[in-house]
Amino acid sequence: MTRAPFESIVALHGARVWRVCRALLDEVDADDAWSETFLAALEAYPRLAADARVEGWLVTIAHRKAIDVLRRRARLVVGDVPDRPTASVARDLDLARALALLPARQREAVVLHHLGGLPFAEVAATLGSSADAARRASSDGVRRLRELLGGVDA
Amino acid sequence: MPEVGLLGGIPEAPIAALHARLVERAAERGLLDVAYRSLDTAVGSLLLAATPAGLVSVTFDGRDPAATLERLSTALSPRVLEAPARLDDAARRLEALIAGRARAFDGPLDLALARGFGRDVVERLREIPYGETRSYAQVAAAAGSPRAVRAVGTACRRNPLPIAIPCHRVVRSDGALGQYAGGVEAKRLLLDIEAAPGG
Numbered sequence: 001m002t003r004a005p006f007e008s009i010v011a012l013h014g015a016r017v018w019r020v021c022r023a024l025l026d027e028v029d030a031d032d033a034w035s036e037t038f039l040a041a042l043e044a045y046p047r048l049a050a051d052a053r054v055e056g057w058l059v060t061i062a063h064r065k066a067i068d069v070l071r072r073r074a075r076l077v078v079g080d081v082p083d084r085p086t087a088s089v090a091r092d093l094d095l096a097r098a099l100a101l102l103p104a105r106q107r108e109a110v111v112l113h114h115l116g117g118l119p120f121a122e123v124a125a126t127l128g129s130s131a132d133a134a135r136r137a138s139s140d141g142v143r144r145l146r147e148l149l150g151g152v153d154a
Numbered sequence: 155m156p157e158v159g160l161l162g163g164i165p166e167a168p169i170a171a172l173h174a175r176l177v178e179r180a181a182e183r184g185l186l187d188v189a190y191r192s193l194d195t196a197v198g199s200l201l202l203a204a205t206p207a208g209l210v211s212v213t214f215d216g217r218d219p220a221a222t223l224e225r226l227s228t229a230l231s232p233r234v235l236e237a238p239a240r241l242d243d244a245a246r247r248l249e250a251l252i253a254g255r256a257r258a259f260d261g262p263l264d265l266a267l268a269r270g271f272g273r274d275v276v277e278r279l280r281e282i283p284y285g286e287t288r289s290y291a292q293v294a295a296a297a298g299s300p301r302a303v304r305a306v307g308t309a310c311r312r313n314p315l316p317i318a319i320p321c322h323r324v325v326r327s328d329g330a331l332g333q334y335a336g337g338v339e340a341k342r343l344l345l346d347i348e349a350a351p352g353g
Contacts, residue, residue: 005188005227005234010173018167027165031172038176042185046232095163115164 006045009054010038016055017062019115024066024096033069037062059116060126063108070100098148105129106141113138177237187231190223191238192216193245195252197317197340202241202248205230208262209244211314214336229267248317254347257284259318267314271302275309282323285348289327311335317344 014034021033040061048057099107105127112123113134124134180186188210190203199216202209203226210230213222227234243261250256268276278296282288288296294306306324313321316335322344326332334341 002224002228003232005223006232007190007223007235010176010235014169014172015167018169018172019164022164022167031168031175034167034172035176035179039179039183039185042176042180042233042235043183 003046003050006042009041009045009058013055013058014038016115016117017058020059020062020111021066022096023111023115024063024099025069026096029069029073030066033062033065036065036068040065053122055116056118056122056126059112059118063111063116063126066111095145095149098145101148102141102144105137106144109134109137110141110145114142173236177235177240180233180235181237181240185233186235186237186240187233188226189235189237189240190219190226191236191241191245192219193241193248195249197252197343198336200248200317202244203234204241204244205264205266207264207266209241209259209315209318210264210266212248212316212318214316214340251317252344252347254350259315261318263315263318265314268312271297271299271305272309272312274298275306276313276315276319279310279313279319279321279324282320284320287323287325287345290324290332291327293324307333320344323348 017037018030018034021030021037024030025033037058041058048054099111102110108127109123112118112126113120118126120131120134120138123138124131127134127137129137177186177189181189184206186206188203188205190201193200193202193216198214201211201213201216201219201222203211203222211222211226213219215222223234247256247259247261251259265273265276274297275293278293281296282293290303290306290310291300293310294300294302297306299305310321310324311333313319313335316322322334322341324332325345331338331341331345
């Protein structure tokens, strides 16, 4: 059995993994999450099933690593998501902070689909939901992001 | 506005810096099984690869390494990364050999890719003194299989570490140069350098 050298995995998917990390984190933390993603992937790579979809695998690791970093930095206040940000919050929101304000399901669906480029069937497999539910969560998430970012996006 | 537009504001990935750090951390954690780089020389563009044990492969396809990298990934480990700095020392030693400034490769070598009879032949190649040549038949006799002349030719062509292990010093009994993985011109150049006065 032949297996692509890991270098080609980095070359093909490095930018995609960066989008996922950078959407959720500032530059320094995104650097860290990117490294941790590819180190975890490098460690597991020899045991990866031959028919595994590498993008889905990497994007899922990247999302998990980014969330790990967010939790470490205590920026993610679980269970304390305001329904509607106040006007002053909205003005200062950037994408990473807006994403952090989404319910976890919506955030995961948006990040995996729009930034990771995964089709909804794979997003659903990662989230353990149906493709329709993943699609709904993603479109709800995007609508919510638009509201949150409305102040700076207009 | 398309949905993606909302998410389009992400700055581009600083891939070179990210990659350099990945290589560093992978090596620290013992996850860099095969490091590689290309090296342009007078005998062609080489691809060098090393394991933590030493230089493991030299091939003449530095400009188009995909096939060799796939082979190394399958034969050694798929944990393969481009890591030029980790091969600086080996590159300097090979350049010195090619320029006639050194008479032997003194750095660590990993013979993991030389197996069976090929390994026996490679060990005999290392015994041919600088500036001398042997025939395929002589190497076959030295390897204890005097009739295996063709197999010696194959083993020389498959030498995983040409230049560092001097398969270029094996020529045909009739004086013709015989084959070389890097082409006959490269073989002639290496032999000419060894024959040069003061070489």
